[in-house]
Amino acid sequence: GDSVTQMEGPVTLSEEAFLTINCTYTATGYPSLFWYVQYPGEGLQLLLKATKADDKGSNKGFEATYRKETTSFHLEKGSVQVSDSAVYFCALSEDRNTGKLIFGQGTTLQVKP
Amino acid sequence: DAGVTQSPTHLIKTRGQQVTLRCSPKSGHDTVSWYQQALGQGPQFIFQYYEEEERQRGNFPDRFSGHQFPNYSSELNVNALLLGDSALYLCASSLAGGSGEAFFGQGTRLTVV
Numbered sequence: 001g002d003s004v005t006q007m008e009g010p011v012t013l014s015e016e017a018f019l020t021i022n023c024t025y026t027a028t029g030y031p032s033l034f035w036y037v038q039y040p041g042e043g044l045q046l047l048l049k050a051t052k053a054d055d056k057g058s059n060k061g062f063e064a065t066y067r068k069e070t071t072s073f074h075l076e077k078g079s080v081q082v083s084d085s086a087v088y089f090c091a092l093s094e095d096r097n098t099g100k101l102i103f104g105q106g107t108t109l110q111v112k113p
Numbered sequence: 114d115a116g117v118t119q120s121p122t123h124l125i126k127t128r129g130q131q132v133t134l135r136c137s138p139k140s141g142h143d144t145v146s147w148y149q150q151a152l153g154q155g156p157q158f159i160f161q162y163y164e165e166e167e168r169q170r171g172n173f174p175d176r177f178s179g180h181q182f183p184n185y186s187s188e189l190n191v192n193a194l195l196l197g198d199s200a201l202y203l204c205a206s207s208l209a210g211g212s213g214e215a216f217f218g219q220g221t222r223l224t225v226v
Contacts (some may be wrong), residue, residue, distance in 0.1 A: 043218050043219040045217070046214060046216070049214065080114040085204065091155075099215050101146075101158065101205070101215060103155030105153075105154055106154070
């Protein structure tokens with residue numbers, strides 16, 4: 001079945017460092033791909049998305065490119081801030097009608113001043 | 114727009130009891146999905162409701178059931194609670210036939226003792 005694999009955390013960075021969180025997926029079709037962020041004690045917020053190969057999703061300085069050839073959707077940010085500290089989830093959706101999401105296990109990011 | 118709202122925010126139940134969690138979707142959305150997020154894990158899809166019927170179901174036992182009302186709000190019921198049912202339960206709403214983008218509520222933290 002479909003699945004999503006993320007790099008294990010926690011990831012600890014200093015403020016203004018470059019961030020990469022790796023995400024790879026397995027799917028039978030052509031899924032939409034998402035990054036969600038979860039701040040402590042809160043639900044999930046959509047960070048960015050891409051719906052087809054070579055699409056680049058971007059938001060709040062974060063970017064991810066849908067790479068069909070490597071089945072990857074790595075999250076990047078050029079300069080992280082303390083406020084970016086959160087848990088990041090990569091997810092896919094095979095069925096755009098239902099929107100059912102399959103999530104990775106999450107990667108905790110801690111940014112130190 | 115109030116977004117997706119869930120109630121209650123926290124709940125403590127005893128093994129063997131039954132629990133009902135509630136969700137109101139984002140305005141304009143007609144589809145509600147429920148997810149279970151165990152501590153340190155990614156959310157797992159429980160089921161989805163559309164037009165007051167269960168449209169899709171994940172790998173969860175029949176102890177987990179749900180309902181959708183004509184105003185699109187939804188309930189998640191769990192019978193015969195087990196310690197392993199302790200988790201954050203997330204509700205997500207979306208629009209059928211839309212982009213597949215789901216909006217999440219803050220979740221209900223269920224603790225079974």
